[in-house]
Amino acid sequence: MTSLVLTITETLRYRGKLGQWAWALHRVSGFGTVVFLIMHVIDTSWATFYPELYVKAVDAYKTPLFTVGEFALVACVVYHALNGFRIALFDYRPQWWRRQEDAAKLVLLGTLVLLVPAFFIMTGHVVNYYNERVSAFDLGLEKVVEATAPFAVGTVVVIGLALIVSAGASLIPALNAPKKRLKGSKMETFMWSFMRISGILIIPLVFGHLAMMHLIQGVFDITRVGHVPVFTNLGPNMNETLTAVNFVRLRWDTMLAGVYIWRVYDILLLFLVTLHGFNGLRYIINDYIHNRLVNRALRIASFGTMIGVILVGALAILQSVPATTAEMLSEASRAIEMSINSGILVR
C-alpha cells in the first residue's frame, strides 16, 4: 500500500519524460478496463441466468453517469490497445528503442485520431436517445448505486475470504518454503510473451465489439423495441418487457454458415481478455502489495475471480443454446401444426 501511495506521489512529482506518463496511463487504463470487465461479464450472464436482473443492469447503463463512464471506457481501451501494440512491437525490435519517445507521441496522436470521430458518433447516439425517448432528465443515482452495490459487497466478501485462506496457508510450512527460481521464471517468461501475443489478438476483437456496441449502433439500442440488433439475421427485437435480454438472445442465436458466430466471437473475447487482464492485475498487485499475507490474499482473490468470470461468462454463452433451440423447435412444430390445421400441409 505504501508503495502505491509512493508511486502516485512520485509520478506526480517526478518531472520524467513522456515514457513515464505512458507507463502510468497504460496501467490505469488496463486496471479500469479489468474492473469494468468483471462487472460486464457478470451482468451479461444475467441475460441467461436472471433476465429481470439484466433488464435492471441495462437500465442503469442508460443513466448519465454510466454514459460518462462509457466514454471513459472507450478512451481507456483505445489508448491501452495502441500503447500495448507499441510495447509489444518495440520489445521485439530493440534496434528501434531510441525512437521510444516518438512512438509514445504517435500513440497519443493515434488515440486522438480514433477518439475524435468515435466520440462524435457516440454523442450523436446519446443526443438521439435524449431527444426521442426521454421525457425528463434523471441523473439515476439510485439505479447506479443499485447496480454497483452488489459488486462492492462482493469485492469485500471475496477479499475477506481470501485473507482467511491466506492466513491459513501461512500456517502450512510447505507453502511458505522458498520457490524454485527456475520453474517460476519459465512461467514468467511465458506470461510475458502471452501478454504481448494475447494483446495483439485482442485488438481486432475488442475494437470490433466496441464498434458494434458504440458506433454502428448505440448502447441505447439494446433496449429499443423494433430494432434489429447489430449484425443479426433473426428480425427485429419485438419483446416489449425483456428487450435487453432478447437483444442478447438475437445476437447469440444468429448463425452464419452454420456457426453461432457471436457466441464464438464472445467466447474468444472472454478468454483472451480475462486471462490478459487478470495477469496484468497480478503484476499490479505484486508491484504495490509487499506484505506477504495480503499479497497472497489479493492474488487468491484475483485468481478466484478470474476463474469465476470465465466460468460464468462461458456458461451463459453455452447454456442459452438448449433453451433457445428448444424454443425454436417448439415454434417450428407449432408452425407445422398450424399449417396442417389450415390445410397448407397434409399429415
Ligand code: HEM
Ligand atoms: C486491446 C488490445 C490490448 C493490447 C495490445 C494490450 C497490451 C498490453 C501489453 C503489451 C501489456 C504489458 C505487459 C507487460 O508489462 O508485460 C499490457 C498490460 C496490461 N493489460 Fe493489456 N492490452 C490490451 C487489452 C487489454 C484489456 C482489454 C485489458 C483489460 C481487461 C487489459 C489489461 C491490462 C493490464 C491490467 C495490464 C497490466 C498493466 C501494468 O502492468 O502496468 N489489456 N497490455
Ligand code: HEM
Ligand atoms: C459499455 C461498453 C460495452 C457494451 C455496451 C457492451 C455490450 C455487450 C453485450 C450486449 C454483450 C452480449 C453479447 C453480444 O451482444 O455480443 C456483450 C458481451 C461481452 N462483452 Fe461487451 N460491451 C461493452 C464493452 C466491452 C469491453 C470493453 C469488453 C472487453 C474488455 C467487453 C467484453 C465482452 C465479453 C467478454 C462478452 C461476453 C460476456 C459473457 O460471456 O457473459 N465488452 N457486451
